Amino acid sequence: MEIINFLQYSFVQKAFLAGSFVAVVCSILGLFLVLRKMSLIGDGLSHVSFGAIALGLFFGFYPFYVAIPVVMIASFFILKISEKAKIYGDAAIGIVSSVGIAGGVILASASNGFNVDLFSYLFGNILAISNTEVILSIVLSLIVMILVYVFYWDLFSATFDEEYAKTTGVKTNFINILIAFLTAITVILSVKMVGVMLVSALLILPAVTALQLSKKFQVALLMSSFISLFSVLLGITFSFFLDLPTGAMIVMMNFLFFCLTFFYRKVFD
């Protein structure tokens, strides 16, 4: 009975709807990132989003409208700095990440007003998602899904073996930029759900869980999507009934699935 009441709350319905889209998008992008050994780019970009949200609040704009272009530019910057400046990818992520956090802290300190708002983004709260944010989440998620569908084989090829992909005419530079932009969008979507601190978990955990069991890329993508989706739905449900933070519960559900598949593989493989 309680569960029926729970499902009738409009904030729960909104959280389920937006959360489902974002979960699937995170898991798809996450698989590409993990296999490209770029798992921590999500962490770096989420820190940049912290600075960008602070920038939005500082100038009185809707934070996500500022965060989207800023995080996209940061993502492109990470890509280019690691290509051109003789800096390893993880070092480039470290630079951008710390600058993002430092910028956010400086703006928060300078404003003396929006600290509470800003720090609410650190751990997110999908149960407080607004109608605008639901629409934004669905639209941006659909854009990511369509682009992944259209460029699926090129993304797969460039991730599997970039040099070989070039010999089949795949524009690998374009694919790298596409992944950077899609990751930027996905990170921003995830910030509302689990917060700046936990975004990378949403990208990494479903992917590494699927990798424990999959022997085919398409299966890994599907498995990763389902694990992410169930983790979000169960995380929201448990957080409501146990009165615990939603973002943290979603991450713990993901971690539980990872542990189950890890031990299953150890025992049966």
Add this chain to the structure above:
Amino acid sequence: MNEIIIDVKNVSIRFGQNKVIDDISFQVERGDFIGLAGPNGAGKTTLAKAILCLLPLESGTITLFGQHGARFNYFSKIGYLPQKNSNLNSIFPASVEEVVSLGLLAAKKIPKVITKSDQSKVRKTLGELGILKLKNKMLSELSGGQQQRVLLARALVSEPELLVFDEPSTALDPASRNNFFRLIRTLNRKKGITIILITHDTGYIGNYANKLLYIDRRLVYFGEISAFCKPKKGGHFFEKTDNHIIWHQHN
């Protein structure tokens, strides 16, 4: 004279301060089987990658199937087998069928879709190489020899006119190595596929190739193996070792 499909003119390539290819010119005719040899660090892989339009040139030009390298887009005419699976990620969940399908992307336009007919092509190629039963296996689960055959299937599935092999036999035991070389000779002789084979194993070049391209950053020798095998005055590169092995194997 057959149609020229690769025309390399005065090509030089530099990595930073290091000139790895210095003013090399040669032409490859349709149906050639070219052994590309040279000592370690001679620039063999670099030259092969330049031919495949993977590297920028410092100077010179490469024309491939009549197209300038910078504007080349006949990717489906090329098959490439890279060096010793060096780029493979051991946890990548790619099945054999998925990996071989990647060889078909060259002929496709966005949005690229692998159709039922493509899947049939993939299975036919796997069947021809005797590895159809591996189609659902994960690539990293296979032995070195099986992986090599899968990557060969990926190179062959688009029915290319030019195949470039970069030290394809390093992961193979002697029996698999002989089978592999017999297979590529068949592709060259029966299907007329032009082959460029990079190898340290000059014995195999003598046995299977019709031309030798020997480089040591600069071009040292390019021509028929039979002509190369004739004693040359002052030919200090081949007098002792390489010449002997190739000459021996060639007979």
